[in-house]
Amino acid sequence: MKLDLDSQDSGRSDLAIRGTLNLGLSDGRPLEARVDGILVVQNLESRVLLNGALQAEGRTECGSCLEEFTVRWDVPVEVMILRDVDSDEGEGETLLIMQRKGEVDLHESLRECTVLAYPQAPLCKPDCKGLCPECGIDRNKGTCDCSENEIDPRWEGLP
Template sequence: MLPLDLARLSREGSLRVQGEIPADAPLWEGTGIRLHGPLRVDLKASESGSGEVVVRGMVDGLLDHKCRRCLDPVVVPLREEVTFVFAPQDLLGDDVDGEIRVLPAQDPDVDLAEPIREEVVLVAPSYILCEPDCRGLCPQCGTDLNETTCECAVEDSDPRWDALRALKNE
C-alpha cells in the first residue's frame, strides 16, 4: 500500500509521497509484470481549487523479461512519468471516465499503489529482444542460433502458396 493522507494534504496543500512497491507484492499477481527489485515511487500530490487531487511524479524500476526470440532473461529499465487525478463522487456525478478516479467518501487515505500498477501494466514493453540482431531459436531443434548453428533444413516457403507460385511461373 502506498497511502496518500487526504487530511494532511488538505492542511498542507501539497504532499510528497515516496516509497517502494516490492517486487513480490500481491498487487502484481495476474498482470504478467515481473519486477527485478522494488519499484521506486516519487510523487507530489496537490489540491486543485475545484476539489480535485492531482498526483504527479515518477516511477522507476527494473522489469524481468525474456527475449521474444531466444528466451534468454533480459532486465529492462522502466522509468515513467505518471499523473493521476482524483475527484469526489459528488463533483463527478455520473460522468466517470477512466481519466479521473473517484476519491473514497469516508476513507482518510487514498491508496496510490493500484493506479501505479495500472500505469506500469500499460507502459511495460511487451516485445523485448536481448539484442536487436538476436537470431532466436531454431524452429526445428530449438538450438540457440546466437551461440551455434544447427544442421536443420530451414524451409523458406509456405506450402500454402505453392499453387500461386505455380501460376506465376507459367
C-alpha cells in the same frame, strides 16, 4: 504507496514511491515489479493530482530467445483523487480515485499504470538473435547449419 489527504500540504509537493507491486500478469510476463520514482502532488483542495513517471523492473522471458532476464520500463503516472465525490469530472486517460479524506492507497492505481505501460514482447537485448526455428538452438549462444538448408516457405509446393 499511500497518500494521507489529511496531512497533505496544499499546493505542490513531491511524493517518493518505492515498493513492489503484484502485477497479476500471466503468460511469462512478470508477476511482480519493483517501482521507484517521484511523483508530483498538486493538492487543489477539492482534488489532488498525481503526475510523473516511475521506473519499473521485473523478471520475464525474452520474447525471442525465451531466456529469463530483467526487463525495465518507464511508467507514466496520471492519477486524480476527487475529494468532492459528487463531481462527475474525468479527464481522458487519467485514473480516478474517489475519496474525501484519510489515507489513499495508491497500490491499485499504480499497478494499473504499470501494467498499461508494460512493453509488448520485450527482448533481452535489442539485437537478440532468438531461437533457430529448426533445431531450437539459442542463436545468441551458438550456431547451427539449419539456415543454409532453409527453404523459403513461399516456394514450397510450387512445381
